[in-house]
Amino acid sequence: MKKILCVLLIIFLLCGCKAAKADPIDDNYRVFYQIFVGSFSDSDGDGIGDLKGVLNRLDYLNDGNVNSGKSLGIQGIWLSPVFVSPSYHKYDVVDYYQIDPQFGTEEDLTKLIDECHKRNILVILDLAINHTSINHEWFKRFAEARKAENKTDAFYDYYTCVTDETKDKGKTYYPIPGTPYYYEGNFSGDMPELNFNNQEVRNEVLNIAKYYIDLGIDGFRFDAAKYIYYADNDGSVDFWQWYINELKTIKPDIYTVGEVWSNDHETISYIKGLNCFNFTMSQPTGAIATAANGGDVNRYTTYVASYIDKIHEINPDSMIIPFVSNHDMDRAAGYLNPKNGTAYIAANLYILCSGSPFIYYGEExxxxxxxxxxxxxxNRRLAMLWGDNDTVRDPEGSTYGADKQPNGTVAEQLKDKNSLYNYYCSVIAFRNRYPQIARGKYYAYILNDSTMGGFSIEYNGEISYLFHNTGTEELSYDLSSFEFKPSKIIESIGLNNAKYSNGVLTLGPQTSVLMK
Ligand SMILES: [Ca+2]
Ligand SMILES: [Ca+2]
Known part of the structure; x- marks a missing residue:
């Protein structure tokens, strides 16, 4: 008897442990959160956000319990550049192997990674390799080699370099004093561009990524991906295919996403090797904000379904990466207002979407x-509005007045169950409950109504339906004559409710529903 009880107890404990640890997300179909490190949270009182500050705020982002409902529930973090750099934004790197002391130490980074991994959060680093800082040792050695005309110097060909005769039209060049040479600097004279025709340079950038993979990093966001070969799309596409393939040999499940800020045609050409942000959906005139602000939601759904089709045709393992705004864009609250509900339905549109959505810190x-x-x-990278004793300050050069923040701080929103923050928590939890939302195959489900429409989603041999009412009026739609139609509501989410009876779906304003 004792033995049986003991066996039962062991079985119970095993099952119990498994249940407690159950987390549906063990792949890359995750909601990410972009942190502009210097503006997020300050741990040491110098006013500059840092890695320990991020660590201190993990409970806000994901407290480690997928069912707690008390944290945002994101499962990936994009850290803006953390390497030594003279600028506040740190996209001009001086040393890829040192954490900028303003942000902390390598130990701080590994501690952050470890704690994130305990909570099933991936951490990706922002890698700007198209260019370095002009103060990088490589550039100093390159300029010296050019001055000395020493072609045997290993650094002689580290950066793209021309003479008056070999300048390409459209590229921006700066002279190397005391030489007939110019270096390429399409972003600024302080950001000379590396020469990717040089295998040594390719090895350098590979070694940087390998170093951080060894340290425990889960992947990278690649800055300025289309500028590797300026105005030579094929060249840049080939580079990324080579680079990602190399990285996958050491880390097959690596999370990668590239910044190819371009039209879809050009962006999709990178998908062979590299997932890319979908810029077409971002900003005030993008697909998300247009639909959330009263545009035809069927245009949004047909766009999303066709974009996913196109990228999957090229690479079945690719993901759509939807987002509304990032550090290079005016913030979304300027055109998606929490007070009239458009910020809420926009969250439904991009978080209840296939792939891996990104939230820019503060958007929530x-x-x-x-x-x-x-x-x-x-002004697009202001200090996170914690509303508590965080000492983080706005970055140098910002001019945006604190009086222009009408939507409240984190501290205020935590206390308000109807706040945008609490809504984001709910939407992310909703998405995480239903794996088909991130991973299923999407078909646009067109309704003849401009603010009501959605998708049928095929996943594991079953069909689900996701409908949005992006408008401000309750709408009903008779689905009974459709060949494929839902049988019942799984769950709804939004500012109002959903009802389904006798084949008629009724959706309240700014509300979405998942059905089967
Ligand atoms: Ca600090
Ligand atoms: Ca370049």
Whole structure:
């Protein structure tokens, strides 16, 4: 008897442990959160956000319990560049093997990675390899080699370099003083561009990625991916295919996403090797905001379904990466307003979507910030509005007034069950409950109504249906004559409710429903 009880107890414990640890997400179909490190959270009182600050805020992002409902529930973090750099944004790197002391140490990074992994959060680094800082040792050695005309110097060909006769039209060049040479700097004179025709340079950038993979990093966001070979799309596409293939030999499940800020035709050409952000869906005139602001939702659904088809045709393992805004764009709350509900339905549109959506820090509380007349990106990267004792300050050069933040702080929104923050928690949890949303095959399900429409989603041999009412009126639609139609509601999410009876779906304003 004792023996039987003991066996039962062991079985119970095994099952119990399994249930407690159950987490549906063990692949890359994750909701990511973009952190602009210097503006997020400050751990040491110098006003600059840092890696320990991110660590201190993990409970806000994901407290490790998928069912707690008390944290945002994101399962990936994109850290903006953390390597030594003279700028506040750190996209001009001086040393790829050192964490900028403003942000902390390598130990801080490994601690953050370890704690994230305990909570099933992936951490990806922002890797800017198209260019370095002009203060990088490589550039100093390159300029010296050019001055000395020493073609045997290993650094002589590290950067793209021309003379007056060999300049390409359309590219921006800067002179190397005391030589007949110019280096390429399409972003600025402080950001010289590396020469990827040089195998040594290719090895360098490979070694950087390998170093951080060894350290435990899960992947990378690749900055300026289409500029590797400026205005030579095929060349850049080939580079990324080579690079990602190399990285996959050491880490087959690596998470990669590239910044190819371009039209879909050009972006899709990269999908062979590299997942890419979908810029067409972002910003005020993008597919998400247009639909959320009263545009035809069927245009949104047909666009999303056809885009996914196109990328899967090229690479069946590729993902759509939807997002509304990032550090290079005016903040979404300027055109998706939490007060009229458009910010809520926009969250449904891009988080209840295939692939791996990205949230820009602060978007979940309706933080505002735009370039404005000062024309500075710093205004798009303001200090996170914690509303507690965090000492993080706005970045240098910002001019956006604190009085222009009407949507409240984290501290305020945590207390308000109807806040945008709490809504984001619910939408992410909703998405995580139903694996078909991220992973299924999408077909546009067109309804003859401009603010009501959706998808049928095929996953594991079953069909689900996801409908959105993006408008401000309750709408009913008779689905009984459709060949494929749902039998019942699984769950709805939004500012109102959903009802389904006698084949008629009724969706409240700014509300979505998952059906089967
Ligand atoms: Ca700090
Ligand atoms: Ca380049």
């Amino acid at each position: 509380i309706g933080m505002k910030g735009s370039r404005g007349t000062a024309n500075t990106d710093a």
